Amino acid sequence: MKKEVIFVILNEFAEWEGSFLGTSLRAGVKPGNPIKYAVKTMSVTKEPLMSITGFRVMADYDINSFPQDYTALILIGGMSWFTEEAKQLVPIVEKAIREGKIVGGICNASVFLGCHGFLNNVKHTSNTVEYLKQYAGDNYTNEAGYIERQAVADKNIVTANGTGYLEFMKEVLLLLDADTPEIIDEAYRFYKYGLYPVTEK
Secondary structure, three states, rough: EEEEEEEEEEOOOOOHHHHHHHHHHHHOOOOOOEEEEEEEEEOOOOEEEEEEOOOOEOOOOOOOOOOOOOOOEOOOOOOOOOOOOHHHHHHHHHHHHHHHOOOEEEOOOHHHHOOOOOOOOOOEOOOOOHHHHHHHHHHHHHHHOOOOOOEEEEOOOOOOOOOOOHHHHHHHHHHHHOOOHHHHHHHHHHHHHOOOOOOOO
16 A cells, blocks of 8 residues: 655645645656655645635545655645634644654645644745745744755755745655656756757847
């Protein structure tokens, strides 16, 4: 049985922020190569969710049916990470980090991690340090650990800004050992630059 990587989604989630990572896990970092993981989704409830672009989905798990045996918890950004509903996920994230599981947060989900103190002992990034401080307030005490990069991995925690979904993909795949570093970098470059490099006319 493949190990599960669980994508956490809330209403108005930004589905593209996890699309490249999910595709690489389900179809192989390089098509035809071994697939090590199964992709599942989780939300607070099993009620249908709507993404920012209007895709309606229903998560595989809710907080009551959430499994204990999984490898990574990936928080996908969106417009609901500052709600009371999102706070129900704090104990799950806390337990995942305590158990040494891989935890990823992109865009507003990275801010959620900062709001609840999960970034205070790791190097990290987000949607600018000013944005992070604005929402996290006194719960965020690690401005010195902020790095101005698209994505940052440290101590099994991966963070990215909202435009860093490909770098986020790469860092998570590397932590998961989903393929060789060379193949992962090849996939990243393919998605980043395409078949034909852009040239100025």
